[in-house]
Amino acid sequence: MSKMTKKSISNSVIKRLPRYYRFIGELVKQGTVRISSGELAEKMSLTASQIRQDLNCFGGFGQQGYGYNLIELQTEIGKILGVKQGYKTVLIGAGNLGRAIATHMDFSEYGCNLIGIFDSDEKKSGSKVAGLGIMPVSEMESFFAAEQPQIAILCIPKTAAQELADKLVSLGIKAFWNFSHYDIKITHKDVVVENVHLGDSIMMLSYALTNSDNEKQ
């Protein structure tokens, strides 16, 4: 609450927030007005205890004997996640994956605002993706000076990832959404990295099938 007492929310809790936000949004869209921790737990395959603990990290959003008002929950968790912030975001690398992410993601729902796309291949310059013209990497510095984007999405080969990330930090980037198949390391404090490894994710399926009962019979 006060300046000194930052309660330091645990990472386990933080990682659950977007999922809460999704389920709550769905319920609001369906017109549901209130929900108890027990009912929400049922829908999300969690325990009521955990839900109450999690929400109480941020404040007493519920009311005894009633439960939680869904609109209020949506608003509060939305604020915590910053979904209205519209952080200026740039995409680096307009290959297959980069273009799909640019066109597929509803950035405005996730607190982001895609304002620029760069690619090292100058032949791509000018062609439009998601309504934005692809720019050459050479224009990055002037663009960053003018726009000061805070988030960079990396859809580049792993060999280029670390070097480019360091450069982007020096240009003021504060957060990375990294699809480059390489865990970038940023020592600079206040810079946050989300390494997305789609390969790790699909391998979990291969693992599960390989180690399932019917396989090893």
Place this chain on the structure above:
Amino acid sequence: MSKMTKKSISNSVIKRLPRYYRFIGELVKQGTVRISSGELAEKMSLTASQIRQDLNCFGGFGQQGYGYNLIELQTEIGKILGVKQGYKTVLIGAGNLGRAIATHMDFSEYGCNLIGIFDSDEKKSGSKVAGLGIMPVSEMESFFAAEQPQIAILCIPKTAAQELADKLVSLGIKAFWNFSHYDIKITHKDVVVENVHLGDSIMMLSYALTNSDNEKQ
């Protein structure tokens, strides 16, 4: 080891395996022959203790006084993850994201083999993605009967996800890689689901920026 004593590996360990596999693969490619738990811990930002505990869930891959032979580790973890299995995989939904995943992912590195792409829009039928002709959903049953794919990648709108998933289970699918923005629920045992929520992932950045020290000054 024996049929009765399945030691039941914890999920925390399993989720770390693909990352071990990546780092080990990188080191092998660089020609490194052996590594100690301490050195690997340093590279991966883990503790040596955790690495030894994790690896020992699967067997004694190391040697006292020496460390771990990297080729051996790569082989063993590869076997555990099933990276050579080449599970037959189909993609449902050839929109932006589906096409990008089909072309971008090296399925064979992850234990999978993409053998078919389906889309409900018949106008797309026949056009090629990643070397495969898009098929209409109406051909799914005969294709499944002939090929018996085990993994389905869902790149479809969330409204269609649950119903289609149920149908795919009835057609024999054993694992889902689900990008549909909806947590599908499969009650059928032996069917595994990996829900990928890219929105949740990017929201973590919005959260971090919103709650960082410089924002709340």
Place this chain on the structure above:
DNA sequence: TAGATTGTTAATCGATTAACAATC
């Protein structure tokens, strides 16, 4: 052999669950 490093047990830490008094 001496040194290094594992495999493994024990100690700690943190996260989840249970319980219940507070209260709407």
Place this chain on the structure above:
DNA sequence: TAGATTGTTAATCGATTAACAATC
């Protein structure tokens, strides 16, 4: 008011870390 359900403390559970004997 009585019933329901939260907020919160205490108990449990599981995962991580530390320690060290075994051994290459």
